[in-house]
Amino acid sequence: MKNLQNTHQEAIKSVKDKKEAIFYLITLEKKLDESKVKKTIQIL
């Protein structure tokens, strides 16, 4: 998790424009969805 945090920190700092920024947010939002699905499967 620590590695992921560092990668995230570096990744957001490398974003240069609005398009990239929105793309990064949408990617994270999708990951959030995936993790929710995984969590639900685990619970089930």
Add this chain to the structure above:
Amino acid sequence: MTFYEKMLCHAAAYFICKPEVFKDYLDDIDYQYDAENHLISYKDITTKKGELPFLNGSCFHSLKNHYIMTLLILCFYIEPKIYNSFKEEEAFDLFDEFFLKKFIECIENYGISELPIEMQYHDYVHKSGIVKSILETYFPDDGISIYKLVRKFFMLKDFKGSKEIYIKVMRGITGNSEDWKTDLFSSLDKKLLDDEEFLFDVSKKACNNWGIPFGYASKRIKNNKLFAIKACNISGSNLTDFNTKFYSDRDVVLLAVASYPDSYEWIDDVLKKDKLIYDLALLNAENDSRKNRYKKIYEEL
């Protein structure tokens, strides 16, 4: 699960305003927003509702969601006008009232420490209703920075003219009081400082300290005996905020000494020798040392 939510909020905050850029806003309360200095705006997030549902909410949900509230507070500070577009999107009658409640809660509880990470379960929300670890990179928890939000808040037309909101904010936010309350009060509209109803409401319901409210009142208020009597009836310490002519007015002085015996020190020498006033000061003295102090003054005259 919380991990991705936090990452998303952190990234959005960073794109909205890098902490190094934010410093200019924090150092200068009047620093003007310039879209060029920011990668995205809050509007860019709200226009992507379909793709960024987590960062968009509706009505109660949006302000109850501590991630959204964090972003809103950040955006609100750099560009207070964002509040109006946010409010329009919500189209919710009690939005102002609900926001005000969350806003006060955020500032008042900001200084409370976050739980250690290992104890933060997925539903953990800091008492301030925002994600403190993210907002802290913008507003350091130094007991000063977060209160700058109040000044920004009253730059908004919707709140600037509202007496009720002034009182609610002054009453609800107690931390770092002297600094931000005196800053705010000295910048109030002159009309409000000449409004006795407002000043007495502040005095009774919100704050009666550090010269607030009467030290900032208009000349008309400060010269009026009726107001001086009423104010000294609330607290005798208010005597110094009125015209010094009342230091020799027996009616005003009697009330002042009755509720705040230390005012005996400032009153006119003639009244210091007045037996009733002197006895009243002794009767109300907080301790023997104060009593001896009044005795000394009386005897030296």
